[in-house]
Amino acid sequence: MKLLDIGEVAAQSGVRASALRHYEEAGLIASVARHGLRRQFAPHVLLQLKLIAMGKSAGFTLEEIAAMFAADGTPVLPRDALRAKADAIDRRIRELTALRDTLRHVADCSAPSHMECPTFRRLVDLAGKRPRVRTAAAPTPRPRPTR
Amino acid sequence: MKLLDIGEVAAQSGVRASALRHYEEAGLIASVARHGLRRQFAPHVLLQLKLIAMGKSAGFTLEEIAAMFAADGTPVLPRDALRAKADAIDRRIRELTALRDTLRHVADCSAPSHMECPTFRRLVDLAGKRPRVRTAAAPTPRPRPTR
DNA sequence: CTGCCACTTCAAGTCGACTTGAGGTCAAGG
DNA sequence: CCTTGACCTCAAGTCGACTTGAAGTGGCAG
Secondary structure, three states: OOOEEHHHHHHHHOOOHHHHHHHHHOOOOOOOEEEOOEEEEOOOHHHHHHHHHHHHHOOOOHHHHHHHEOOOOOEOOOHHHHHHHHHHHHHHHHHHHHHHHHHHHHHHOOOOOOOOOHHHHHHHHHHOOOOOOOOOOOOOOOOOOOO | OOOEEHHHHHHHHOOOHHHHHHHHHOOOOOOOEEEOOEEEEOOOHHHHHHHHHHHHHOOOOHHHHHHHEOOOOOEOOOHHHHHHHHHHHHHHHHHHHHHHHHHHHHHHOOOOOOOOOHHHHHHHHHHOOOOOOOOOOOOOOOOOOOO
16 A cells, blocks of 8 residues: 655645644644655545545534544544534534525615515524524634635 | 614624624624714614624635625625625535535444445545635635634 | 723734744655 | 755744733713
C-alpha cells in the first residue's frame, strides 16, 4: 500500500500542508510513517479529509469532528450519538432551506417592503423554531471560513 | 410604533446586547433613536435578527449579510445576486444532506471498517462535487460559533 | 436629591482554525 | 560532495465575531 507524502496529499485534496499538520495535531488524521522528516500518509486520509470537509461545512468544530471519527477514520461514536448528530444536521438543513426559500421569494416578489409581505414573514418565522436555549449552552453549530 | 430598548431586544431575540452593538457597528441593524444614552430599536429588528441568524447559519459572514440586507432590513441585492446566494445555499444543503446520510448509514451499517464499505465511500464521494477552487479565491462559506 | 442600575464608549482579550516566518533537516539529483 | 527544494518545528500572527473590563452617563424610584 503506497504511502503519500504530505505534499501529494495536499495536491490531491486541496488542503494545505499546514492545515494537514494542524489536523494531525488536533488528532483528526494520523501520519503512518516518516521518510526522513517527512510525514507519510496512508491513501485513505483523502477520504477522511472529505469527511472532515463535510463536517466543517456542517458547522462542527474540529474537536467535534475528532470526536466522531478516530484518527484512522473509523467512526467512534455510539449509534445514538451519530443519529443525534444526523438530526442536528437535519435541523440545520431545514433552517437553510427556509433561508433559501426566503431569498428566492425576495428575488421574485415585488412587494414594496418585504417587512410587510406576509409570505416573507411566514418564511422567516418558519426558521424561527429554535428551542430558545440559554447563552450558557452552545446549541448552534458554527461554520468557519475557508480562505 | 413603540420602540424597544436594547435590553428588550436582547431578551426577546436571545442576542446579547454586546452583539447587537456589534451588529449596529457592522451596519446590519440600525437603532432609530436614543433615550438618554440608550439605543432604541424599531420592533422589526427582531425580524432582521432572525434573518441575520439564518444568514450566519448558512455560513455567510456578517459582511456578506450586510451586503444582502440594508440596515433597515430591506433586501438590497439585485435579483440575480439573491438567486446566486440561494443557489449557494442549495449546494450547501446538498453537502449537508450527504453528511447526514453518511452519519445515518454509519449508525446503521455494521461493516467492520467503513473505509471499505462501498455505501460509505459512495456517500462520501457524493459530497465531493466541489469545483476545486484555488486557495486564492474564497469559495466556501464559513459558519461560526455561538457560545 | 440620591443612588441604583441599565445602559454607554473604547480598548483589549478570546476562541477556532489556520497561516506565516524564521531557522533547521535531509534525500536525491547533478 | 554539494546544492536544492520539499519538508520539518515552533512561535507568533491573522481573521471574524464577539465578549469583557474599565470608566462614565443618565432616567427614574424612593
